[in-house]
Amino acid sequence: MSLNPLLFKTQAYIDGKWVNADKGGVIEVTNPATGEVIGSIPNMGKAEAERAVLAAEAALAVWQQKSAKERANILRKWFNLMMQHQEDLAYILTIEQGKPLAEAKGEIAYGASYIEWFAEEAKRIYGDTIPGPSADRRIVVLKQPIGVCAAITPWNFPNAMITRKAAPALAAGCTFVIRPASQTPFSALAMAVLAEEAGIPAGVFNVITGDAEDIGHVLTESPIVRKFSFTGSTPVGRRLMQQCASTIKKVSLELGGNAPFIVFDDADVDAAVQGAVAAKFRNAGQTCVCANRIYAQAGIYEEFTQKLAAAVQKLNVGDGTKAGVEIGPMIEPKAIKNTVSLLEDAKAKGGEVLCGGEHKDLFFMPTVIKNANTDMRVFSEEIFGPIAPVFKFDTEDEVIRLANDTEYGLASYFYSENMSRVIRVYEKLDYGMVGVNTGIISNEAAPFGGVKQSGLGREGSKYGIEDYVEIKYVAIAVKS
Ligand SMILES: NC(=O)C1=CN([C@@H]2O[C@H](COP(=O)(O)OP(=O)(O)OC[C@H]3O[C@@H](n4cnc5c(N)ncnc54)[C@H](OP(=O)(O)O)[C@@H]3O)[C@@H](O)[C@H]2O)C=CC1
Numbered sequence: 026m027s028l029n030p031l032l033f034k035t036q037a038y039i040d041g042k043w044v045n046a047d048k049g050g051v052i053e054v055t056n057p058a059t060g061e062v063i064g065s066i067p068n069m070g071k072a073e074a075e076r077a078v079l080a081a082e083a084a085l086a087v088w089q090q091k092s093a094k095e096r097a098n099i100l101r102k103w104f105n106l107m108m109q110h111q112e113d114l115a116y117i118l119t120i121e122q123g124k125p126l127a128e129a130k131g132e133i134a135y136g137a138s139y140i141e142w143f144a145e146e147a148k149r150i151y152g153d154t155i156p157g158p159s160a161d162r163r164i165v166v167l168k169q170p171i172g173v174c175a176a177i178t179p180w181n182f183p184n185a186m187i188t189r190k191a192a193p194a195l196a197a198g199c200t201f202v203i204r205p206a207s208q209t210p211f212s213a214l215a216m217a218v219l220a221e222e223a224g225i226p227a228g229v230f231n232v233i234t235g236d237a238e239d240i241g242h243v244l245t246e247s248p249i250v251r252k253f254s255f256t257g258s259t260p261v262g263r264r265l266m267q268q269c270a271s272t273i274k275k276v277s278l279e280l281g282g283n284a285p286f287i288v289f290d291d292a293d294v295d296a297a298v299q300g301a302v303a304a305k306f307r308n309a310g311q312t313c314v315c316a317n318r319i320y321a322q323a324g325i326y327e328e329f330t331q332k333l334a335a336a337v338q339k340l341n342v343g344d345g346t347k348a349g350v351e352i353g354p355m356i357e358p359k360a361i362k363n364t365v366s367l368l369e370d371a372k373a374k375g376g377e378v379l380c381g382g383e384h385k386d387l388f389f390m391p392t393v394i395k396n397a398n399t400d401m402r403v404f405s406e407e408i409f410g411p412i413a414p415v416f417k418f419d420t421e422d423e424v425i426r427l428a429n430d431t432e433y434g435l436a437s438y439f440y441s442e443n444m445s446r447v448i449r450v451y452e453k454l455d456y457g458m459v460g461v462n463t464g465i466i467s468n469e470a471a472p473f474g475g476v477k478q479s480g481l482g483r484e485g486s487k488y489g490i491e492d493y494v495e496i497k498y499v500a501i502a503v504k505s
């Protein structure tokens with residue numbers, strides 16, 4: 026495969042124009058599998074970000090003058106174009122982010138599914154009429170687009186994290202400014218090429234690249250921006266939320282996780298092993314919903330850990346553009362350093378490495394640690410890498426307490442064939458999402474999001490549009 030020059034853009038996209046940074050600065054982007062420079066993007070800052078916000082404000086009228094059905098049809102065209110270009114978009118994603126091509130193709134389809142879903146939701150943003158408290162009063166409730174929306178997204182899902190925000194925003198009649206992660210900007214720019222081709226008017230969808238802090242201050246502190254959405258780490262999300270407070274902006278946050286993955290004695294152990302591999306090693310463990318702490322009940326602990334290690338050892342690690350590769354590189358040296366540090370800490374505190382543990386360049390071998398315990402950093406920190414610590418537990422009450430003992434509350438998973446236990450456990454897990462007998466829970470029809478310090482709001486599903494509309498109450502006096 027090779028880069029499609031029509032989709033591979035090295036300029037930002039503001040107000041329907043492809044532009045460089047005012048001062049001409051650029052940021053180089055490298056392929057994490059090879060270290061080669063793929064290309065560069067404009068290193069923009071405050072002035073360009075302000076222009077992007079003004080362009081989005083100016084485009085509100087033209088976008089809102091279209092009917093919901095017209096907006097829906099344009100979004101549908103955007104979805105169709107993404108799927109027509111799935112292979113080319115996946116290749117761009119793999120060389121900038123590292124995930125294997127099969128996973129990248131999956132992300133393109135997953136990201137596009139949010140556009141498909143909200144193209145349909147665009148036509149179903151309903152208001153209410155409410156019986157008035159007296160004969161001379163009428164109550165009308167409208168749901169109207171909130172206005173200019175802005176977002177900052179991470180490197181681990183360079184397509185889907187953007188469409189999960191842009192699709193409901195545009196469906197609701199809002200306009201949008203996105204600042205993608207510096208490591209993975211090309212997927213966002215390719216999205217803009219197809220947005221333009223789909224008929225999304227200039228200024229409605231803008232992609233700005235460059236200095237995170239300078240651009241971030243504009244997107245969080247400009248009074249023109251009415252809604253800010255962030256996906257990334259909890260510390261950065263907390264800081265951006267504080268910045269949004271200056272203008273009382275509507276904020277949605279998809280932040281870090283520390284997902285428990287619980288296997289009870291009455292589980293289908295082979296299914297649980299497959300689920301654990303999927304939940305732990307997707308994107309080389311670099312997702313916020315990855316299984317972070319694996320708990321196996323005493324009765325099946327030996328069987329489960331041995332079968333898990335046997336399955337993990339078979340995973341094919343390498344350059345994601347090569348056929349058959351299942352685990353790509355980590356995103357950058359900092360990620361490798363953090364993963365090594367977590368592993369060394371676990372080993373020093375009694376962990377036994379059943380497989381993996383080594384790394385070369387940005388490739389970290391998928392690792393299973395037996396005899397994990399709560400003194401280890403992997404118990405309380407988000408690993409965000411291909412390490413699977415397996416903890417032993419005895420009782421249901423004990424594992425629920427351990428699972429909930431974290432400031433995070435994004436995803437959780439457990440395996441049991443006992444229906445009463447299934448209901449008891451999913452009711453007691455303090456998380457925004459629970460996977461029962463499955464390790465993969467993300468799709469466009471479901472409300473994705475967390476509780477506690479994993480975030481605010483939900484993305485996808487019928488709930489996802491609510492963050493992009495404002496409710497207006499109209500009180501009407503009626504003469505008899
Ligand atoms: N809940 C969820 O859905 C997700 C959560 N995450 C979490 O994010 C972490 C890993 O992703 P990672 O990208 O390292 O997270 P970061 O929070 O470091 O970065 C996320 C984005 O924020 C930008 N950013 C960083 N600092 C600032 C700032 N001060 N002002 C404005 N923008 C800023 C980054 O820019 P740049 O890197 O270009 O400097 C990047 O685009 C993990 O904790 C993971 O769990 C990640 C993805 C999804």
Ligand SMILES: O=C(O)[C@H](O)CS(=O)(=O)O
Nearest residue numbers: 181182311312313314467
């Ligand atoms: O960034 C992430 O980790 C994603 O939100 C996970 S998922 O939605 O692709 O499962």
